[in-house]
Amino acid sequence: MRPLLARLARQLIRWRLAGSSPASLLALGEGKLLKSFHRAARCSPAYRTLLAEAGIDPALIRTPQDFRDQCPVLDKAMTFKRFGARELLAEDIKTRDLASVLTSSGHGGGGFALGLSTRAQLKDTAFTIDLGLDLAFDTDRRRTLLINCLPMGVTFQSDAVCVANVSVREDMACALVNQVGDLFEQIVLCGDPLFLKKVCDHSQDIGLDWRRHRLNVIVGEETFTESFRDYLAGVLGIDPDDPGSGMIGSSMGVGELGLNLFNETRETVALRRACARDPQLRERLLGPTSASMPVPTFMVYSPLRTSVEILYADDNGNGDLVVTLLDPAVPLPLLRYKTGDRARFVSPAQLKQLADAIAPGYLPPALPIIALHGRSKDQLPGGGHVDTFKEALYGSPEIARQLSGAHRISGAANGLCWQVQAARGAEMNLPELTSRLGQEIAPRLPDTPLTVTCMAYDEFPHGKTIDYERKFVYWLTSEQ
Numbered sequence: 001m002r003p004l005l006a007r008l009a010r011q012l013i014r015w016r017l018a019g020s021s022p023a024s025l026l027a028l029g030e031g032k033l034l035k036s037f038h039r040a041a042r043c044s045p046a047y048r049t050l051l052a053e054a055g056i057d058p059a060l061i062r063t064p065q066d067f068r069d070q071c072p073v074l075d076k077a078m079t080f081k082r083f084g085a086r087e088l089l090a091e092d093i094k095t096r097d098l099a100s101v102l103t104s105s106g107h108g109g110g111g112f113a114l115g116l117s118t119r120a121q122l123k124d125t126a127f128t129i130d131l132g133l134d135l136a137f138d139t140d141r142r143r144t145l146l147i148n149c150l151p152m153g154v155t156f157q158s159d160a161v162c163v164a165n166v167s168v169r170e171d172m173a174c175a176l177v178n179q180v181g182d183l184f185e186q187i188v189l190c191g192d193p194l195f196l197k198k199v200c201d202h203s204q205d206i207g208l209d210w211r212r213h214r215l216n217v218i219v220g221e222e223t224f225t226e227s228f229r230d231y232l233a234g235v236l237g238i239d240p241d242d243p244g245s246g247m248i249g250s251s252m253g254v255g256e257l258g259l260n261l262f263n264e265t266r267e268t269v270a271l272r273r274a275c276a277r278d279p280q281l282r283e284r285l286l287g288p289t290s291a292s293m294p295v296p297t298f299m300v301y302s303p304l305r306t307s308v309e310i311l312y313a314d315d316n317g318n319g320d321l322v323v324t325l326l327d328p329a330v331p332l333p334l335l336r337y338k339t340g341d342r343a344r345f346v347s348p349a350q351l352k353q354l355a356d357a358i359a360p361g362y363l364p365p366a367l368p369i370i371a372l373h374g375r376s377k378d379q380l381p382g383g384g385h386v387d388t389f390k391e392a393l394y395g396s397p398e399i400a401r402q403l404s405g406a407h408r409i410s411g412a413a414n415g416l417c418w419q420v421q422a423a424r425g426a427e428m429n430l431p432e433l434t435s436r437l438g439q440e441i442a443p444r445l446p447d448t449p450l451t452v453t454c455m456a457y458d459e460f461p462h463g464k465t466i467d468y469e470r471k472f473v474y475w476l477t478s479e480q
Contacts, residue, residue, distance in 0.1 A: 009127070011140075022303075022348050022368040029303030032326040033064045036307075037071070040333035043090040046083040047333055050074070068309060068336075073322060075338045080113045080256070093118060093331045102154070102255050113256035116331040122157065130160040132260055133188070136249060137216050142185040147173050149191035149199065150220060154259070161188070168195050170202040177208060186214040186246070189236075192221035193228055193390075194472055197405035200235040201423065204401070211237035217248040221471060223297055223374040224250065225387055226276045227394035229269075234397055240269060250297055252372065254339050256332065257325055261306055262372065267365045268298035271351070274358045281357050285350060286371060287316030293373070294387035298346060300367035308370065309336065310344055317344040318373060342373040378475060381411060384445055386475050389418060392440035399436050402426040403454075408462040409475045415449025421460035430454050 040047045041058035051058060054072045061067050072078075079088060089095075099122045102115040117125070133139040133146070144161040148154070155165045162184070166172040173189070181187055191199065196219065203210065215236045229240055229248050239245040249264035264272075272295055275282040279291045286296070301308060306323050313319035321341040325334065351364040378386040389409055394400045406421040420437055422430060433454040441450060455461075462473070 020366045022366065025366070026303045026368060029305075029307060029326060030064050032304070032328075033067060033307050033324065034061070035328060036324065036326050036330075036333070037061060037067050037335060039092075039328055040090070040335055043092045044088065044333045045091070046079065046087040047335065049083075049087075050078065064307075071336055073311065073336045073338055074334055075340075076113050076256075079334060079337075085114065085116075088332050089116070090331055090333055093329070098331065114332070115254075115256045115258065118329065118331060120329065121327075126157040126159045129156055129158055129260075132263065133158070133161060136218075136247060136263070136265065137186065137188055139186075139188075142214070143183075144186050144188060145176070145180065145184040146188040146190060147176055149173055149189065149195055151192070151195070156190075170195070170199045173199055174203050174206060174208050177203075177210070177213065181213050184213075186216060188216045188218060190218040190220065192471075193219055193224045194405045196232060197400075200232065201401070204235065210235065214246055216246040219248065219250045220253065223372065223378075223387055223390075225294060225391040225394065226273060227391050231394045231397055231400050240273065250299070252299060252341075254323070254337075256334060257323060257337060257339075261323065262299035262301045262370065264297065264299055265365050265367075267363065268300060268369060270359050270362065271298050272296075278357065281354065284357075285346070285354060286344070289316060294385050294391060296343075296371035296373045298369055299372055300365050300369055303368060308345075308368075310370075311338075313344065318342055318371075319344065320376070321370070321372075340375055340377070342376050342379070343370045344373075345369070346371050380409065380416070380475065384416070384448060388444050389441060389474070392437065392444055393420065395440040396436060399433060399440075402429055402433060404457060404460075406460065406462070406472055407474060415451070416445075417451045418453070419460065419462065420452070420454045421462075422454055422457055424457045427456045430456065 038058060041051060050072055056070055061070065097118045097120070098116055099119040100117045103112045130139065133144070137144065139161050146156060146158065146161045146163045148156050148163060148165045149168060151168050156163050164176050166176065177187060189196070189199070196217065215238055217232060217236065232238070232248055233240050236246070238248055240248055243266060247266060247269070249269060251260045252262040253259035254261060275285065276295045282290050282295065305326055307326060309322040310317065310319040311322050319342065321339045321343040322336050323339060324336055346369040348364050355362040355364070374385070374387060380386065386409065389407060393403065393405070393407060402423050404421040404423050408419045410417045418441065422433060426433065434452055437454060438450070438452040441452060
């Protein structure tokens with residue numbers, strides 16, 4: 001698509017979204033669901049086998065509710081561990097039409113899953129990415145440099161912004177800001193939390209003045225806390241509570257399904273920060289037990305691209321996140337695919353009722369929202385959560401500056417053990433760092449016995465040589 005036509009198309013989508021509601025968009029998405037199912041049942045050898053084993057006759061799946069009530073829920077073990085790529089690949093996709101392969105991180109265990117894209121899909125990828133960037137950062141109005149620091153070969157295609165794919169090289173990322181940042185009206189920095197911490201540390205070591213530029217950040221790969229958002233904001237000169245400032249927002253993808261399936265917006269960031277400040281608001285929105293848990297990440301999704309279900313929900317509506325892609329030409333049809341995350345739906349009507357408590361003049365997004373609680377495996381014994389420790393790690397910017405960001409939680413007979421890696425050069429401050437971290441975490445887990453140890457960089461035994469190419473393991477049970 002030519003640049004001018006692409007920009008006009010994005011403006012038209014903006015206009016349509018402004019006049020839409022989550023309910024109307026969900027209804028449109030429902031119309032695509034059965035087409036995706038019947039195409040998978042017809043074209044995927046692996047899916048045909050799974051349906052036959054479940055005793056499902058595709059001809060009897062006539063409504064979206066039939067699909068949700070009867071069709072099997074898939075996961076990595078049922079698909080990639082059992083079937084080869086030839087059985088998973090849809091028969092209406094030819095091998096010569098495949099243009100890219102992306103592996104999952106392997107972080108969830110059970111080996112790697114694959115995401116395949118065709119050449120036709122890649123032609124649309126740039127437009128999809130540019131639309132998301134424009135909705136989040138007004139990239140059609142501002143000349144933009146996007147510095148992509150994501151690992152594992154994750155790259156961006158764009159026709160609207162200038163992209164630098166530097167992977168996990170903090171020196172290259174900072175050099176780009178210094179040398180070409182002034183050519184652009186804004187910079188979008190993209191990476192995972194642990195590496196973005198390293199970028200911030202390096203930039204402070206070399207005296208990089210981020211405040212010369214308008215900065216935005218896309219955070220991927222894992223969940224993060226509001227204390228981490230505040231830490232990034234302080235280093236990069238961003239005010240998360242000012243709509244006129246840059247934005248720090250998260251994006252969630254699944255390697256075998258696609259990038260940016262869910263993302264934060266300014267409205268959802270405001271909602272999360274309001275819930276972090278006001279436990280009563282959080283309880284009114286998410287239920288009485290929410291006050292004892294970390295604030296979830298509120299994210300929107302496009303129901304024209306994905307169908308979302310929450311299965312096996314508890315009394316507060318929190319359950320397993322299940323996704324079905326609605327793309328009629330996806331090479332690997334993965335229907336009702338369990339991502340391994342915990343989430344719940346957020347009611348637009350409830351947001352409207354609570355608007356005054358969230359922010360003056362607050363308007364909910366036009367897209368539907370989920371509250372993401374992170375990976376199911378991030379839940380700790382006794383009801384705690386990995387994000388509780390992440391929140392404490394960045395509770396004091398002064399202390400966080402002296403840490404690498406890496407830490408390990410492990411189960412012990414008398415409670416939990418928390419080992420934290422200090423930054424290089426902070427060895428003389430280990431007793432003080434240990435004491436301060438203990439003060440930060442204790443009020444957050446008052447009923448859990450804890451042992452806290454801050455260790456010198458080279459003495460930290462877990463991922464001692466962090467390469468930032470793999471997701472870091474923060475939680476380890478005593479059985480593992």
